[in-house]
Amino acid sequence: MRALLKPFALSVALALPMQPPRAQDGVVDPDVIxxxxxxxGKLASVGNEECLERRLVDSGGRAVSGAPxxxxxxxxxxxxxxxxxxxxxxxxxxxxxxSVSIVxxxxxxxxxxxxxxxxxxxxxxxxxxxLLRTESQRMNANGxxxxxxxxxxxxxxxxxxxxxxxxxxxxxxxxxxxxxxxPETRWxxxxxxxFTPDVIVAVHAPHGIVDYDGPKDGPYKLGxxxxxxxxxxxxxxxxxxxxxxxxxxxxxxxxxxxxMPKPGEVAEIWRDLVQWLTRNLPEYRQAAGQPVxxxxxx
Ligand SMILES: [Zn+2]
Numbered sequence: 001m002r003a004l005l006k007p008f009a010l011s012v013a014l015a016l017p018m019q020p021p022r023a024q025d026g027v028v029d030p031d032v033i034x035x036x037x038x039x040x041g042k043l044a045s046v047g048n049e050e051c052l053e054r055r056l057v058d059s060g061g062r063a064v065s066g067a068p069x070x071x072x073x074x075x076x077x078x079x080x081x082x083x084x085x086x087x088x089x090x091x092x093x094x095x096x097x098x099s100v101s102i103v104x105x106x107x108x109x110x111x112x113x114x115x116x117x118x119x120x121x122x123x124x125x126x127x128x129x130x131l132l133r134t135e136s137q138r139m140n141a142n143g144x145x146x147x148x149x150x151x152x153x154x155x156x157x158x159x160x161x162x163x164x165x166x167x168x169x170x171x172x173x174x175x176x177x178x179x180x181x182x183p184e185t186r187w188x189x190x191x192x193x194x195f196t197p198d199v200i201v202a203v204h205a206p207h208g209i210v211d212y213d214g215p216k217d218g219p220y221k222l223g224x225x226x227x228x229x230x231x232x233x234x235x236x237x238x239x240x241x242x243x244x245x246x247x248x249x250x251x252x253x254x255x256x257x258x259x260m261p262k263p264g265e266v267a268e269i270w271r272d273l274v275q276w277l278t279r280n281l282p283e284y285r286q287a288a289g290q291p292v293x294x295x296x297x298x
Contacts, residue, residue, distance in 0.1 A: 029058045031068045038132050039125065045101035045260050054107045056124070061187030064141035067128040069187055072107060077116030084198035084281045085119045087191070092147050092202060092237070093138040094130015096257045099203040105266050118277060121195055126184055138172045144182050148175035148233065150189070150240035155179040158234035175235045192241060198285050199277060200241050200249045208255035213242025215287040218250055219276040223261070223269035225252065248284050250276075 036051035054072060061069035076082045090103035103124035110120060125131060129141035139145050148159055159175035167173040180186050192200070209228040212218020213236075220227050230253075232239045242249035252269065254261060261269070 029068075031058050032056055032070055035068055035070060035128065038128075039100070042132060042136070043097055043101050045098075046104045050104065050108070054104065054111065056107075059123075059187070059191070061183070061191075063127065063129045063184055064182070065129045067132065069123065069126060069128065069184065071121060071123045072110075074110050074114045074118075074120040074122070076119050077114075080116035082116060082119045083278065084285055085121070085195060086199050086201060086277060086281075087121045087123070087195055087197035088201040088203070089123045089126050089188070089237075090203040091125035091127050091131055093145075093204060094127045094133070094140070095136040095138050096203075096205040096254075097131070097136070098205050098254045098257055098260050099252075100125050100131060101260050102203060102254065102266055102269075105263075106270055109267075109270055117274070118281075121191075121197070123188075123191075126188060139174065140182055140184055142176070142182060143171060143174055144176040145173050146182060146184050147237055148173060148235035149180065149182050149185045150235050150237055151179040152234060152239055152244060155235060162234045179235070188237075189240075192245070192247070197247060198281055200237070200247055201252065201273065202237055202249060203252045203254065205254040205257040207253035209253045211238070211251035211253060212249070213238030213251075214248035214284075215246050216248070216280075216284060218248070219272065222250075222252060222272040222276070223265050225254075225269065246287070 033052065036056075037048055040046050040048035040051050056070040056072050058068045059071045063069065088103065088106070091100040093099070103122060107122055107124065110122070114120070127140050127146055130137050130139055148163070152158060156178070163169060163173055163175055176182055180189060207230065208225060209230070210219055210222050210225045211230045212227060213232050218227050232243060238249045238251060241247045250273070252273075260266070
């Protein structure tokens, strides 16, 4: 196990001359290059070359500061019809370093072994502003907990009641002024609308469990993480997508925010996730419901 933070690397990286865009790597967007440099300056487990090699793409989405939200798509292959679409998101909370690093490791796995079994869309860092400040923080640059900012019926009452009564106005849990007040959550909801994932996987830390919101049941275990339902918080992604949209949301809570699981464990969690998706996704697709006109005879 190794610590994730690289406290002195950022200043060193900033002192070095900017690398020119590397078209041969498929990384041509200067915003992505700049973001990779900042991510690798912050996370010991993600090197700059490694980040560039993943050939992430600027989604067009922006955090409050203007930092890009980057993603990578692994589309269906000609040879195989995928079992379904999976949207995987890390770094919703900016101080959960391992939740970003582990997505980079899984991106590498997909780069090497994408078999077309699923149509993946991978977002390693939804909250770049939270991670990339000098002192990383859970919230975005507006001080909003993005995982409390998603819409729900009577959002204001539900989130405010929870924030005041259950968290005693903890600033780390501030839901924002209104549902979708933040550019990062607005981007994700648009992304969910456009991609219409069959399953959403959200990576967090440090509870060391698997949580689940949605129809039917979540995975019993992923690696050494076992299913343990934490409850569905008002304004959370699990509440929004899992409960209201009936899109299964698997939340992977890694054991430590600042320590990466060992490589064997990183691989085991991935293997178990793929296995669970393979076994369950077709049925979950049905349970989640297709558009009425396609499933119901008139
Ligand atoms: Zn979290």
